[in-house]
Amino acid sequence: MTLTVLRYIVAVAQERHFGRAAERCFISQPALSLAIQKLEEELNASLFERKKSEVTLTPLGEQIVQQAQRVLEEAEQITLIAAQGKNQLVGRLRLGAISTVGPYILPDLVTALHKRAPQMPLEIEENLTANLTRMLKSGKLDVILIALPFEEPGIISEALYDEPFKMVVPVTHPWAKRSEVDARELSGQDVLLPHAGHCFRQQVLDSCPDLSRSDAEGIQGNSLETIRQMVISGLGITVMPTSALTAKYQHKRLVAVPFIKPVPQRRIGLAWRRGFTRPAALEVIRHAMRTLKIPALTPISSS
Structure with missing residues (x-):
């Protein structure tokens, strides 16, 4: 079982067609079909029901494809971690914001961040403070924009503006x-x-x-x-x-x-997990915030 074969079964599951999946994976259809057949033999399980008009997942196949997707995502993270080790402003940043901040600050902030870190796309979550806190602690978010004071074990917060x-x-x-x-x-x-x-x-x-x-x-x-x-x-x-x-x-x-x-x-600040490995990303957010031309906001200089 290889990552390549896992990509094949995910492609077939999404396309519901061996031919289209083969084109997507840049491989011939016979080669793709043979690879999946060998995987089914290895697992001693049928992953797909092959019909004339379409291909459907078996109940077991659906579970295996879901796991394959998770494995592929984790494998992608290895490449991302290596890239970030060289440049902390390379790779996705998962940013959360409370709903009374997101719509009004993020349009300008995202533009300013893209100018400073074009290789750091943002995955944005807008939610209530309690939900953002849980996502930050669980590692689903990297940094959040929240109202202060904000006291949580293992979390560092810093004021941005009043x-x-x-x-x-x-x-x-x-x-x-x-x-x-x-x-x-x-x-x-x-x-x-x-x-x-x-x-x-x-x-x-x-x-x-x-x-x-x-x-x-x-x-x-x-x-x-x-x-x-x-x-x-x-x-x-x-x-x-x-x-x-x-x-x-x-x-x-x-x-x-x-x-x-x-x-x-109110006072708005950043919060992140203690030990977060991309301090340069935090710094670029601070700089971007200071450039925003939103009247009446009073920036707070970090100590």
């Missing part, structure tokens, strides 16, 4: 004509926030204690964009990070009103 919040109201709301608003005034308003589990919800409640005392369930949304649309419809008002209020997200039926000091804000 970001103030703004009040977002419909143009028909009385606050739409104000130059600023006091966070303590939110307790008497219908404030739309993300569902529990979104760290941004807790950040707003922590920054606006009067709102926290009056907030039970309230009106909730799955994302900031869903909430934005509900505010446009006139259902209530909301609080958003300034990265979600740049020119591309402006709407003629909404007004963003600054808070008076002390302005509610």
